[in-house]
Amino acid sequence: MSLRIGPTVQIPDEEIAISYILASGPGGQNVNKLATAAQLRFDARHSPSLPPRVRARLQALAGGRLTKDGVIVLTAQRFRSQTRNREDARERLADLIREALIAPVRRIATRPSRGEKRRRLESKLHRGQIKQGRSRPSED
Template sequence: MAISILPNISLADSELEVTYILASGPGGQNVNKVATAAQLRFDAAYSASLPDRVRARLLELAGSRATRDGVIVITARRFRTQQRNREDAIERLAALIREAAHRPAFRVATRPSRAARQRRLQGKAHRARIKQGRTVRLDD
């Protein structure tokens, strides 16, 4: 079964490796006995499902969650059950891939016009005069 991320991107279940580890947090005594935290590993560097542009940006966005080999590791321990933590980890990976696939808008750097700079300086001078009028001068 494939996990649909975007209309043009989906991941095969075989690309995801989920292991369960002991978790801290909610669960009472159960948390000491049952491995409920899900640790998801996704080899982004060699995934055939991702376009090159998305792969590069994904590894950049993953930051410390990515190993040197390009494997993204996500640990989910928010919930008390393995199934909910597994779903949470997959959803977090999907959100990260969606963010990586989003193309930021191209921005052209601009500079303030001469009139805008002049207005800014006039406003500063006006404010300075107002504040200057508030000072109490003591004649010596």
């Protein structure tokens, strides 16, 4: 069962490693006895399932969740069961990859129109006059 991200991207289960660790938070005494938190590891830098540009954007988006080796580590411990935490971690990875799939829109540099420049200068002049009016009258 692979992780389906969209119509073009699919991550096979072999690329995702999930281990279980002791969780903090909800669970009562189970927290002390059972390893319910899921820790997902995905090698983003060497994944053959991702196009190079998506891979680069994914690594940038991962931020502090990315190790020096290019592995994304996600820890899910919102729920009391291993199954739900595992699915939560997989969904969070899928969301991260979906976000990386969207290419940023290139900004087109534009110049301000003559009217915009005029209005900006007039507003600056107006603000200056307001501030000038706040000063004490001079004693000439």
